[in-house]
Amino acid sequence: MAKILVAEDEPELLRAFKLLLQNEGYHAVTAKDGQECIDVYKSELKKRTTENSPPFDMVLLDYRMPKKNGAEVAIEILALCPTQKLMMVTAFSGVKELIDVKLKKIYVMPKPFDFD
DSSP states (O other), X not given: OOEEEEEOSOHHHHHHHHHHHHHTTOEEEEESSXXXXXXXXXXXXXXXXXXXXXXXXXXXXXXXXXXXXXXXHXXXXXXXXXXXXXXXXXXXXXXXXXHHHHOTTEEEEESSOOOO
């Protein structure tokens, strides 16, 4: 079962992501802010069985979160595990271009979006 870490500060949207992913057969792990995401990631990193393998199949980040924003979290995660796949969601225009320039490994998905 694929494991996905979701970091989102809006509780309703975080629950929706978790439910959607679980309904699709994924194991969803959640974090309510950027720092919690880093803490969860580091904890899972210690449990991995292969040194170079990422602890999650995907990390889904909101751009605007308390404590650390999605770009800060992405930079820290990629420093810990350069092969980690990342996706960022944002409602802010201009963020996609910023992320594309600084973090070429991240797919940026604009909000709002439809879960259908």
